[in-house]
Amino acid sequence: MNWLATLNESQLEAVIHPNGPLFVVAGAGTGKTRTLTAKIAYLIMQGVEPKRILAVTFTNKAAREMKQRVIDMTGPHAMDVWLYTFHAFGLQILRRHIQELPYGYKPSFTVIDEDDGKKIVSDVIKSLGLDTKMFSVKSLKNLISLFKSNRMEEFERSEEEKIYKGYQTYLRENQLLDFDDLLIYTLELLEEYPRIKLKYQTGFDHVLVDEFQDTDVIQYKILKVLGEVHKNLFVVGDPDQSIYGFRGANYNNSKYFLKDFNAEEIILDKNYRSTNFILKAANKLIAKNFNRPSQKNLESDLGIGTPIVYHTAQSDYQETFYVINEINRLIMQGYTYNDVAILYRNNALSRLFEDAMIKEGIPYIIYGGISFYERKEVKDALAYIRVINDCNQDFYFKRVVNVPKRSIGLKSIQVLEEKAGQLGVSMFEAIDYVDLRPQAKSALLDFKKMIISLKEDFDEMEDLYQIMPVLMSKTGYTQMLKDENTEQAEYRIDNLKELQSVFTRGDVYYEGFFYEKLNQQLDQIALYSDLDQDVTEDNHVKLATYHQVKGLEFKAVFMVVLEEGIFPGDRALMSTYELEEERRVAYVGITRAKERLYMTHAERRMVYGQIKIGYPSRFIKESRLDMPEPKYKPTYDYESHLLKTGDHVDHQVFGKGVVVSIEGEVATIAFAMPHGIKQILESHPSIKKIKKQ
DNA sequence: TCTCCATGAGTTTTT
DNA sequence: CTCATGGAGA
Numbered sequence A: 001m002n003w004l005a006t007l008n009e010s011q012l013e014a015v016i017h018p019n020g021p022l023f024v025v026a027g028a029g030t031g032k033t034r035t036l037t038a039k040i041a042y043l044i045m046q047g048v049e050p051k052r053i054l055a056v057t058f059t060n061k062a063a064r065e066m067k068q069r070v071i072d073m074t075g076p077h078a079m080d081v082w083l084y085t086f087h088a089f090g091l092q093i094l095r096r097h098i099q100e101l102p103y104g105y106k107p108s109f110t111v112i113d114e115d116d117g118k119k120i121v122s123d124v125i126k127s128l129g130l131d132t133k134m135f136s137v138k139s140l141k142n143l144i145s146l147f148k149s150n151r152m153e154e155f156e157r158s159e160e161e162k163i164y165k166g167y168q169t170y171l172r173e174n175q176l177l178d179f180d181d182l183l184i185y186t187l188e189l190l191e192e193y194p195r196i197k198l199k200y201q202t203g204f205d206h207v208l209v210d211e212f213q214d215t216d217v218i219q220y221k222i223l224k225v226l227g228e229v230h231k232n233l234f235v236v237g238d239p240d241q242s243i244y245g246f247r248g249a250n251y252n253n254s255k256y257f258l259k260d261f262n263a264e265e266i267i268l269d270k271n272y273r274s275t276n277f278i279l280k281a282a283n284k285l286i287a288k289n290f291n292r293p294s295q296k297n298l299e300s301d302l303g304i305g306t307p308i309v310y311h312t313a314q315s316d317y318q319e320t321f322y323v324i325n326e327i328n329r330l331i332m333q334g335y336t337y338n339d340v341a342i343l344y345r346n347n348a349l350s351r352l353f354e355d356a357m358i359k360e361g362i363p364y365i366i367y368g369g370i371s372f373y374e375r376k377e378v379k380d381a382l383a384y385i386r387v388i389n390d391c392n393q394d395f396y397f398k399r400v401v402n403v404p405k406r407s408i409g410l411k412s413i414q415v416l417e418e419k420a421g422q423l424g425v426s427m428f429e430a431i432d433y434v435d436l437r438p439q440a441k442s443a444l445l446d447f448k449k450m451i452i453s454l455k456e457d458f459d460e461m462e463d464l465y466q467i468m469p470v471l472m473s474k475t476g477y478t479q480m481l482k483d484e485n486t487e488q489a490e491y492r493i494d495n496l497k498e499l500q501s502v503f504t505r506g507d508v509y510y511e512g513f514f515y516e517k518l519n520q521q522l523d524q525i526a527l528y529s530d531l532d533q534d535v536t537e538d539n540h541v542k543l544a545t546y547h548q549v550k551g552l553e554f555k556a557v558f559m560v561v562l563e564e565g566i567f568p569g570d571r572a573l574m575s576t577y578e579l580e581e582e583r584r585v586a587y588v589g590i591t592r593a594k595e596r597l598y599m600t601h602a603e604r605r606m607v608y609g610q611i612k613i614g615y616p617s618r619f620i621k622e623s624r625l626d627m628p629e630p631k632y633k634p635t636y637d638y639e640s641h642l643l644k645t646g647d648h649v650d651h652q653v654f655g656k657g658v659v660v661s662i663e664g665e666v667a668t669i670a671f672a673m674p675h676g677i678k679q680i681l682e683s684h685p686s687i688k689k690i691k692k693q
Numbered sequence B: 001t002c003t004c005c006a007t008g009a010g011t012t013t014t015t
Numbered sequence C: 001c002t003c004a005t006g007g008a009g010a
Helices: A002-006 A009-015 A032-045 A060-074 A076-080 A086-100 A114-127 A137-148 A158-173 A179-192 A194-203 A217-227 A253-260 A276-286 A316-332 A347-360 A376-389 A394-400 A410-423 A438-460 A464-474 A477-484 A487-509 A514-527 A576-590 A618-623
Strands: A022-026 A053-057 A082-085 A206-209 A233-237 A264-268 A309-315 A340-344 A364-366 A541-545 A554-559 A593-607 A610-613 A648-651 A655-663 A666-671 A677-681 A687-690
Touching: A002 A032, A009 A032, A009 A264, A022 A032, A022 A253, A032 A053, A032 A060, A032 A076, A032 A206, A032 A233, A053 A060, A053 A086, A060 A076, A060 A082, A082 A086, A086 A179, A086 A194, A086 A217, A086 A514, A114 A137, A114 A158, A137 A158, A137 A179, A179 A194, A179 A217, A194 A217, A206 A217, A217 A233, A217 A253, A233 A253, A276 A576, A276 A593, A276 A618, A309 A316, A316 A340, A316 A347, A316 A554, A316 A593, A340 A347, A347 A364, A347 A541, A376 A394, A376 A438, A376 A464, A376 A477, A376 A487, A376 A514, A394 A410, A410 A438, A438 A464, A464 A477, A464 A487, A464 A514, A477 A487, A487 A514, A554 A576, A576 A618, A593 A618, A648 A666
Parallel strands: A022 A233, A022 A264, A053 A082, A053 A206, A206 A233, A309 A593, A340 A541, A340 A554, A364 A541, A554 A593
Antiparallel strands: A593 A610, A648 A655, A648 A687, A655 A666, A666 A677
């Protein structure tokens, strides 16, 4: 156990802490993962059976890495540790017990992703005959999610509730579960079914949780049930890095945990990542948050380091220019492109910087975008496989029946779906009975024949790698892409080849007959959003949002577009709660940097095609170490006003209003109730002047 | 069934 | 500005 010697005092204290509830508050870069894996290894060394340990994480990547580390530390029997994401843990439980719930689910249910969910919502809206303009699919899917996970009491509009019910019915009738269901049904089984509850309460002796600050209400309840009997909950997290509130992460869970379990608390604040200029800035910034349990100040042994560099650019373009220049200077000083990250608040801001990178020939990658398993061609291929695997999967049937084009239009599909509904069979089965024009009917019959033929091929197969070639040629999918003869199509073919290698790897990883392997592989894919390609090898600057780099670190970090209205965003200005979350996002940003940190903003920026004046983000001032006000000299003319008394304006949040007076840069504007009179910077990006009628 | 234009919306997203 | 969507028309 020589790895125990590598831990610092607080880490060691946490690791050898006797049984009972413990909250390890692990600040950024303080060895959170190291402590958690050491704890698991320690438990195993103490004689706890690996299969009686449950550790949950938020990402597959974290789960996989942690498992590997524990195996490295204690040997291969650590394979038996239950180390899963919350969702994967739920999936395990539900594959075993879902038939006990009164919703008609069979253990062979399918997990759909966010995109599929939206499609279903959209179909439901249409089938209810509602005006599609009145209901945004995106926000409805969100509302449904809020409602399902008890984060919203009731729907505001009766139609919304109808859509929710339609969605839920569709899922149940088609044996589909969305991501929320994986957690909700798991909780229901654990809370309402004493036998199951007892099984899992006593099946584990220890429950460990990573990134606890990101747990939502349902996840916390699951942990609560699991830990109720033995109370051996080892929870690691950093409330200051809670930046997923919008997705349901409940900031108060840390308070609840300390109270509900009367847990002890150990704080890790010795940082191993950054120099102290950076840490001081981070400490100073986060201290501005009022709602802040478990306060801590980060400090490291890495010296004071280089001061943070602030830069005010005259325009958005010049800001990118400055960043490029500084990157070039860093390179001359011996940094590699790999050491550098450009971080911003939202994805749209990547564009400017991407353009600049291309122009200057600096290698870069942009995080985010559509991930591998969300790509159209990959989803199509998987949908085919699901239909072949089980012909009654109407949802996936609909997706592929006319891809490539087989002249089976929307109308034909609708008629078929109705027929299937009348007969109470799947669309696939209903093909024989449906009344359609001969062309459409024979196209459907041909499709059916093709699927049956593919099914026969599958039955003959022994390994997953055999799937793709047959599938792609029989369905005509590859041919369709080849005929397109575009770069885009080439790229899609490459992605399908990559899917092929996913299956090849699956052959090594999974055991059993073809269909057993296939089902395991499909489950895996359902919970994985992306391939874990190791991108750290290549040498390029990383462009990413703050959210995307949580948990990562870079020698040099550029926090760009630090402007009021963008970061913090307009929406966050009204509530302390949201503003504090924005501040935590900034805190995450600062703490990514190991040696160099730049904070930049521009005075003028194109926003939606219009030039707007930008003010430096309050986070600059709030984190700045020199006490006096930042030497910010605006270069625009104070006297030329953008607005004048009597102007009508439209504010993104407060709606329409009239300018009552102007003093300096501040306009007093009267908005309709309940907002009333507000004083706002006249050039604030959320204000738009509207022409008088 | 496909293509073209008008229209509107426009944070963050581990699963 | 730029992307997605939906309706009209070929």
